[in-house]
Amino acid sequence: MPELPEVEVTRLGIAAQLVGARIAAVAIRSAKLRTMVPQELPRLLVGQSILSLTRRGKYLIITCRQGSLLLHLGMTGHLRLVPAGAGAGVHDHFDLELESSLILRLNDVRRFGSIHFTSGDPLKHKLLQGIGPEPLTDELTGPYLYRKSRGKKAPLQRFLMDSSVVAGLGNIYAAETLFRCGMLPPTPAGSLSEADCDRLCDCIKKTLAASIEAGRVMDFSVREEKLVYFPQQLFVYGREGLACRQCGSAIERGRLGNRSTFYCPRCQS
Incomplete structure (x- = not known):
């Protein structure tokens, strides 16, 4: 998606x-x-x-x-x-x-x-007015994430995928962000410290910026029946059973509601 x-x-x-x-x-x-x-x-x-x-x-x-x-x-x-x-x-x-x-x-x-x-x-417009801050702008900060997460029992990955919290983060980049942060997807959002939220904000920005930079090679004037947006080196998403690129442990797959989540049990602990 x-x-x-x-x-x-x-x-x-x-x-x-x-x-x-x-x-x-x-x-x-x-x-x-x-x-x-x-x-x-x-x-x-x-x-x-x-x-x-x-x-x-x-x-x-x-x-x-x-x-x-x-x-x-x-x-x-x-x-x-x-x-x-x-x-x-x-x-x-x-x-x-x-x-x-x-x-x-x-x-x-x-x-x-x-x-x-x-x-x-x-x-x-009704479809846009409730969307949260753009993650690659100064509107998204650690203190903002800390305020939004207070009292939230929702798993951290689901919290990040809430478009009223952060604009545009879906399952793939939420999972990749949490790997970069070393945080597990089921972690209750409300349990994060201020320092955790600062780190989380930094990892969101770095994950998205790296993906956009990788994708700038795309030529949208080349017609393809099935578009592969760009070659990206995913660390956990879709890699169940494969070796973690960082530590070599097998990537595991979990469920959060009706969504799959992927994580490294060693790097994200």
Whole structure:
């Protein structure tokens, strides 16, 4: 599932082609994604120029003079830049065609992504207004995490995945962050000390920054049937039974509710 690093890498990879471009056409092939794609998008967007491309949590925001498009990639969604006239596949659900003869195309096998439009401030949209601080900004601090964690019995990994606490952290990067911190996923969030929260904040930032830096090699003008965002060296996620890259112990898998979690029993103790 695309998490903050993958969404940010997407933004970085397509921004230069989108910002300043004028929208020539909009094609909605499959209106039924996680939510229904607004059918009035062609009328609202055609002829508008794109002023900016930003990100809030896991949402991309394409801002025009008379409104903004909000895109969420869901579980399997990805965006590509393809030439105008390029044939669409069965999972290519949405096109934003530019006057530059490029198409921004959404491919989503499982259709868990979503597309929304707002004529108001996009950051005040109901989907965005409750999101917590962006982790790669000064808004996320150790003291903030300490305040938010007080009295919380929730497992630490689930606490980190709460978008009202931290923007954009999903299962993968929560697990990787906890490995970097040497903390176990089931640790009650409320048991952390101020020093623990300072370390946790630092590890969140380092984990995400390293992943984004690795992903900047992606070329979003190369079409692939199945997008692998970027080669990343994961330390625990998805590595059950494999040797820990740090100590050699076997990585273990656990459950937190309906989610799997991965950890090293020696490094995270």
